[in-house]
Amino acid sequence: MTTTSSALSPARPAAGQRAGERASHLLEHSRALVRPALAEAIARLHPWVGEMAAYSLGWCEPGGAPVSVPAGGKGLRQALAVLGAEAAGAPxxxxxxAAVAVELVHTFSLLHDDIMDGDPTRRGRPTAWxxxxxxxxxxxxxxLFALAVxxxxxxxxxxxxxxxxxxxxALNDLVRGQADDLLFESRPWTGPEAVRPDEYRAMAEHKTGALLGCATALGAVLADAPRETVAALDxxxxxxxxxxxxxxDLLGIWGDPAVTGKPVHADLLRGKKTFPVLAALGTPAAGPLARLLNSAGSLDPADARRAAALIEDAGxxxxxxxxxxxxxxxxxxxxNDLPRTSDTTxxxxxxxxxxxLRALLDFLVCREM
Amino acid sequence: MTTTSSALSPARPAAGQRAGERASHLLEHSRALVRPALAEAIARLHPWVGEMAAYSLGWCEPGGAPVSVPAGGKGLRQALAVLGAEAAGAPxxxxxxAAVAVELVHTFSLLHDDIMDGDPTRRGRPTAWxxxxxxxxxxxxxxLFALAVxxxxxxxxxxxxxxxxxxxxALNDLVRGQADDLLFESRPWTGPEAVRPDEYRAMAEHKTGALLGCATALGAVLADAPRETVAALDxxxxxxxxxxxxxxDLLGIWGDPAVTGKPVHADLLRGKKTFPVLAALGTPAAGPLARLLNSAGSLDPADARRAAALIEDAGxxxxxxxxxxxxxxxxxxxxNDLPRTSDTTxxxxxxxxxxxLRALLDFLVCREM
Incomplete structure (x- = not known):
């Protein structure tokens, strides 16, 4: 796979742009395909609850007036669901x-995560809470959770x-990942209680991967795909x-705030247990970084700049x-492993x-989502 | 059905006691039957989340130490589920x-309702939040929601x-009922925007009835009962x-605080739209009550006493x-409508x-739960 992310291979902007265009078109196509069924599901909710759901989906302002500029997400999960069905050979x-169900679950998880994390804004608007x-x-x-089921x-x-x-x-994994992510906050940087990279991987797989896997696999389940196809997509x-x-995590430390929309070094300032930090702390050159992280309750911007350099130096x-x-x-x-049948269509x-799917994945690591 | 509630027919304590004993035995039997499967389900959760679930079920203290005195609910819903299976002719x-699923959903709804209502205690202990x-x-x-599904x-x-x-x-109805209950708080007592008794009935059926109906019906679904049996139990x-x-609602106004465990006139002091008030406001004698309720932002204890008398006077x-x-x-x-088959067992x-089920229902309206 050609990875074109600025974080991963910043030298290939042209390939990134092509993948981005194809992916943008795909996402737009999927949103248009899914929107009527998603709107129909939302319309079944209690009107007040439905308004909060529509607000969270970026469809309306508080009070219910339609937005002038669409404020929703790109709809990655719904695209994965329809592509998952196609990967199984179905239209x-x-x-x-499947797309409606995962989009509802995704919106549910954002609503509740924003409460848990105390985040006041998302996509430039106040969070629902x-x-x-x-x-x-x-x-x-x-x-939204009940509606998805x-x-x-x-x-x-x-x-x-x-x-x-x-x-x-996927829902159980999502909760498990969110629980670990919350608990990581109070774990130390070093010593036997420190978060290990394999714990991070499990957290990330549960918190982010489970619903992406579910999205891709669920489309194939609805297409009556063989078990191996479903498992491979998951x-x-x-x-x-x-x-x-x-x-x-990489973009949270070395990304351009103008592109990422996140303040510079936000994760370091919040003391988040991100992969680059955990990896650096596991190297023989970790000493100065460990001392810096352990020295203060939280880092100031100058500390965060120094930490970023130390993380890079330590690998x-x-x-x-x-x-x-x-x-x-x-x-x-x-x-590549997806089974092919003898049926040409x-x-x-x-x-x-x-x-x-490859175009979407390129796009994802391009961080243009 | 012989109703023996102190709220409904306070003169029949003996019948109430007999129903209470049978119901207590039933609830205890159901809890013992369901507990291993419920504990097994809870054990599948993330350990920290599992501890919060066990705390909410009254099984442990914060930190995970077992409780010295059981602090859980009576387990009405799990009893309804096992009796529902039996009503369909199964063991x-x-x-x-079904009992495990509804108990998990019930615990989930208490956890979230306590957040929404800002209630600091439940069953004499701090609420989970x-x-x-x-x-x-x-x-x-x-x-807990995901685990139930x-x-x-x-x-x-x-x-x-x-x-x-x-x-x-049931979950969708539950959310709908909770939404209406929250919205009722900001509705006026009188005029075209006032809460009507039929709106109250729909709210109560959704908020409380849906899960009780689901509990009773779900046991029968698992027992492969005919559609009419399931519908009748629901x-x-x-x-x-x-x-x-x-x-x-009746006990919230005229119940003995020593028995109900709720402060006297709590619902009136909170301005809750309870059925006795809504019914009283719909009568020709509603004038003085309406004036009292509309006169102040919230009632003081003397107002509440007067309101209770006016509600009773107005019928x-x-x-x-x-x-x-x-x-x-x-x-x-x-x-009575439950279909009987020719199979004697x-x-x-x-x-x-x-x-x-009748004994349980008597017990319920006896408010000994």
Whole structure:
């Protein structure tokens, strides 16, 4: 796979732009395909709860007035779901219910995560708990969660037990990852209680990878795909999640704030246990970094600049880049492993969708999402 | 059905005591039957999240040490689930997975409701958000929700789609009822925007009845019961929920604080839209009550005493008692309508379970739960 991220290979802007264009088109196409069913699901909610859901999806302002500028996410998970159906040889439309379910779960998790993390803004707007209050935002998240399960359980002509099992496994993993992420905050930087890179990987796979894996696999489940196809797509999404999280960490330290939208060194200032730091702390050159991190309750901007340099000197940046690359290679391997049938139409769809999935993955690590 | 509630017919303590003993035995038996599977499910959670879940179930103290005195609920919903299976002619053990699922959902809803309502204590202990923080309590609720779906979706030999649909419908109703309950707070007492009794009924059915209906019906779904049996049990549970909520309202105004555990006139002081008040406001004698309620932002204890008298004078207490009775009669009718088969073993079970369900219902309106 050609990785074109500025974080991973900043020298290839042209390839990045091509992948970005294809991916943008794909995301737009998926959003258009999924939107009617998603809107229909949201319309089944209690009107007040539905408004909070629509606000969280970026469709309206508080009070319910339509937004003048769309404020939603790119819809990566819904794109993965429709491409997952296509990867299993079915038309993209087969994955629409899966797309609705994962988009609802994703929105639920953002709503509740913003409460847990105390984040006041998302995508340049007040978070739901800021706009509507904590209690209502908890309730809106619960409603989206229930709606996702209901939507999936009502899909005709589907292996509903398998679909619901996939979704609930992802939900359990998501909670597990969020719990570990919260607990990491109070763990020390060094010593036997320090967070190990393998603990980070498990956290990232659960917190970010599980729902990406579920999205990709669930489309294939609805397309009645063989077990190996579903498993390969789930694995692909999980590796993608870890890669995505590590790239996010890299950009949080060395990314351009104008591009990432995050303040410079925000993760270092918050004392977040990101992969580059953990990797650096595991090297023989970790001494000065460990002393800096252990010396203060929290870093000031000058400390954070020094920490960034020490992490790079100790090899943390290179290790994180290698880590992201290895997960991207694993995604590649999963896509290459997708079974092909003798049915030409199905095989053409599979081939087409794997190209599109690759474009999306490139786009993801490009951080243009 | 012989109603023996102090709120409904205070003159029949002996019948109430007999129903109470039978119901206590039943609840204890159900808890013992369900506990191993419930504990096994909780053990699958992330350890920290599992501790919060165990705390919320009254099994441990914050930190994880076992409680010296059990601090959990009576386990009404799990009893309804195993009796629901029996009502469908199956052994009670058939309903155990349903019992686990509804108990997990019930615990989830208490966790999140306590956050939404800002309640600092439950059953004499700090609520989970007070003991662990709001964010962790949100997360623990989410985990229980996901675990409930996962547990149900993994039940072998079951109509999983039907079971999951029942659960997700109840969850959606529960959220809808909670939303309405929250919105009722800011509605006026009088005028076209006032809460109507039928809106109250819908709120109570959703908020309280849906999960009781789901509990009773889900046991029957797992017992492969005919559609009419499942529907009758669901309706019974929903009527029970409304009756339960109205009795709760009656006890909130005229109950003995030593028995109810709630401060005297708490609902009136909080300005809660309870059924006796709404019923009183709908009568020709509502004038003085309406003026009192509309006169102040919130009532002081002397106002609350006066309001209680005015509600009673206007017929609100009698109307609420009649309302509860009518829903109890509806529960009765649902139980009488349960189909009997020619299979003696199954019919004996159905008869036995309906007797037990009646004892539980009596116990419920006795408010000894």
């Amino acid at each position: 993209r439309s087969t994955g629409v219910t 800021k706009a509507y209050g904590t209690g209502p935002a908890v309730l809106a998240g619960d409603a 209901e939507t999936l359980a009502a899909t005709p002509g589907t292996d509903i037990p398998a679909a619901v099992r996939h979704l609930s496994t 694995r692909a999404g999980r590796h993608l999640g870890v890669a995505f999280q590590v790239v996010d 943390g940046r290179a290790a994180a880049t290698a880590e992201a690359r290895s997960h991207i290679a694993a995604v590649e391997a999963c896509l 199905r095989t053409t769809r599979t081939t087409h969708s794997t190209h599109d | 009670r053990s058939t309903g155990v997975t 007070k003991a662990y923080g709001t964010g962790p309590a949100v997360l623990a609720g989410d985990a 996962e547990t149900l979706a993994a039940t072998p030999g079951t109509d999983i789609p039907a079971a999951v649909r029942h659960l997700s419908t 309706r019974a549970g929903r009527h029970l929920g409304v009756a339960f909520q109205v009795v709760d 609100g207490r009698a109307a609420a008692t009649a309302e509860a009775r009518s829903h109890i009669a509806a529960v009765e009718a649902c139980l 199954r019919t004996t079970r159905t008869t036995h379970s309906t007797h037990d």
